[in-house]
Amino acid sequence: MTKIHLESIGTSAPEQFIKDKTKIENAKLRNKLEALQNLLYAESKHALLIIFQGMDASGKDGAVKNVFGSVNPLGCRVIPFKKPSELELKHDFLWRIHQHVPEKGMITIFNRSHYEDVIIQKIHKWVDEETIIQRYDDINNFEKILNDNSTTILKFYLHISKDEQLERLKERLSNPTKMWKYNENDIIERGFWDDYMNAYQTAFEQCSKVEPWHIIPSDQNWYKEFLILSKVVETLEKFDMKFPGLKSI
Amino acid sequence: MTKIHLESIGTSAPEQFIKDKTKIENAKLRNKLEALQNLLYAESKHALLIIFQGMDASGKDGAVKNVFGSVNPLGCRVIPFKKPSELELKHDFLWRIHQHVPEKGMITIFNRSHYEDVIIQKIHKWVDEETIIQRYDDINNFEKILNDNSTTILKFYLHISKDEQLERLKERLSNPTKMWKYNENDIIERGFWDDYMNAYQTAFEQCSKVEPWHIIPSDQNWYKEFLILSKVVETLEKFDMKFPGLKSI
Numbered sequence: 001m002t003k004i005h006l007e008s009i010g011t012s013a014p015e016q017f018i019k020d021k022t023k024i025e026n027a028k029l030r031n032k033l034e035a036l037q038n039l040l041y042a043e044s045k046h047a048l049l050i051i052f053q054g055m056d057a058s059g060k061d062g063a064v065k066n067v068f069g070s071v072n073p074l075g076c077r078v079i080p081f082k083k084p085s086e087l088e089l090k091h092d093f094l095w096r097i098h099q100h101v102p103e104k105g106m107i108t109i110f111n112r113s114h115y116e117d118v119i120i121q122k123i124h125k126w127v128d129e130e131t132i133i134q135r136y137d138d139i140n141n142f143e144k145i146l147n148d149n150s151t152t153i154l155k156f157y158l159h160i161s162k163d164e165q166l167e168r169l170k171e172r173l174s175n176p177t178k179m180w181k182y183n184e185n186d187i188i189e190r191g192f193w194d195d196y197m198n199a200y201q202t203a204f205e206q207c208s209k210v211e212p213w214h215i216i217p218s219d220q221n222w223y224k225e226f227l228i229l230s231k232v233v234e235t236l237e238k239f240d241m242k243f244p245g246l247k248s249i
Numbered sequence: 250m251t252k253i254h255l256e257s258i259g260t261s262a263p264e265q266f267i268k269d270k271t272k273i274e275n276a277k278l279r280n281k282l283e284a285l286q287n288l289l290y291a292e293s294k295h296a297l298l299i300i301f302q303g304m305d306a307s308g309k310d311g312a313v314k315n316v317f318g319s320v321n322p323l324g325c326r327v328i329p330f331k332k333p334s335e336l337e338l339k340h341d342f343l344w345r346i347h348q349h350v351p352e353k354g355m356i357t358i359f360n361r362s363h364y365e366d367v368i369i370q371k372i373h374k375w376v377d378e379e380t381i382i383q384r385y386d387d388i389n390n391f392e393k394i395l396n397d398n399s400t401t402i403l404k405f406y407l408h409i410s411k412d413e414q415l416e417r418l419k420e421r422l423s424n425p426t427k428m429w430k431y432n433e434n435d436i437i438e439r440g441f442w443d444d445y446m447n448a449y450q451t452a453f454e455q456c457s458k459v460e461p462w463h464i465i466p467s468d469q470n471w472y473k474e475f476l477i478l479s480k481v482v483e484t485l486e487k488f489d490m491k492f493p494g495l496k497s498i
Contacts, residue, residue: 044339047339047340087352090293090296090352090353090354091296091350091352091353091398092350092394092395092397092398092399092400093398094347094394095347095348095350095352098343098344098347098348099344099347099348101340101341101344103336103339103340104339104340105339134397135397137393137397138393138394138397138398141390141391141393141394142390142394144386144387144390145341145343145387145390145391146341148341148383148384148386148387149340149341149342149387150341151341
């Protein structure tokens with residue numbers, strides 16, 4: 001098990017990365033992604049599940065839009081997970097998750113995920129610690145089932161600094177095009193910042209058995225997008241896909 | 250791992266069991282079950298998943314009807330699993346299964362199940378042996394997830410002799426009320442009897458980590474029903490359920 005200490009991982013782009021140059025790179029990567037997604041859909045041998053987790057205002061919505069915005073929506077679904085419904089709460093916590101995993105040929109993006117069940121639920125003690133520990137195990141087993149069955153899971157944690165979050169929350173209060181995103185609750189949850197960092201790093205340590213977590217420094221969106229795009233393109237390229245020939249009639 | 254040898258397990262009722270006396274016992278057990286299911290639904294703390302597997306004509310439909318026929322259908326669902334659809338085949342084999350598991354308060358009965366994916370698929374080599382071995386592991390992990398989350402799984406194998414199966418298949422050819430059940434394919438599958446026995450016993454050995462398999466001698470329906478009813482009632486009684494009090498307003 002790798003020890004992870006989030007506070008000692010930087011949240012900004014290293015100096016050698018230049019904004020304009022990186023943005024040109026991102027455009028190229030988006031083109032590659034578009035072509036690869038088309039191939040993924042045509043070949044229909046692999047499924048790709050993308051998981052985004054991160055604090056409020058860490059840029060999850062933006063990552064969905066700016067990384068996958070130009071991909072054919074026929075082969076790409078976005079599933080935001082909110083507060084579970086009454087029926088969902090009566091099931092195991094992975095029940096609602098499993099229903100939305102991608103079939104072969106598809107990319108599915110989870111905006112938040114089953115990791116909420118070991119993050120916010122742990123912090124607010126909505127379930128006891130024994131249950132949380134059991135859930136790490138359940139998550140590993142669940143991800144193994146998917147992985148055993150042609151599904152690759154890419155897990156991204158969008159890592160921002162506490163100061164950057166404050167800036168972004170303030171902007172939501174002042175910028176009329178962003179006010180709709182403001183939620184009083186975000187300020188309350190911000191008060192639990194250290195607990196969140198602890199819960200996240202424990203989850204990453206416990207649940208990297210099947211696929212690792214990628215910690216994405218996310219204070220700059222262009223750098224965040226560069227890292228995610230690179231990883232997604234690299235992963236799809238490794239599938240070594242081919243267009244299928246004519247079906248025999 | 251317990252070694253299981255199906256051929257050396259009897260398929261009929263032991264001599265000390267008398268048909269008429271057992272049938273009276275069954276009626277009492279059915280009454281108990283009815284009351285317990287009502288309590289299960291009211292309390293809504295446990296979920297019960299019943300799995301029936303067995304050769305063609307082993308009496309799965311009859312078990313559903315005669316064990317659960319008088320239970321309130323509001324709290325009891327039957328899910329028959331047939332040949333997977335194209336979309337289902339594009340997912341991991343447990344995807345379609347997970348969607349139908351019971352939520353707290355419910356009894357769900359699977360008429361055939363995810364075990365088909367390590368039985369018929371193994372026998373006809375629709376998937377390779379490596380995949381089958383992986384699936385045993387996936388099944389154990391999946392059943393653990395359910396079990397970790399308040400779901401008890403009762404797995405019944407309806408064990409009939411090869412002679413008894415022949416009698417029953419013949420009856421389907423001659424009895425006008427049973428002809429609708431006749432399927433040419435059953436005769437073909439009967440030819441793989443020994444392969445089936447082997448595949449079943451391997452599955453039972455490999456997949457009893459979370460909950461054991463119950464081998465039910467099923468040549469006589471009244472005895473089969475007695476064993477299943479007893480196990481279901483015993484399991485529900487162990488939940489030690491109580492009617493919830495008034496909700497605070």
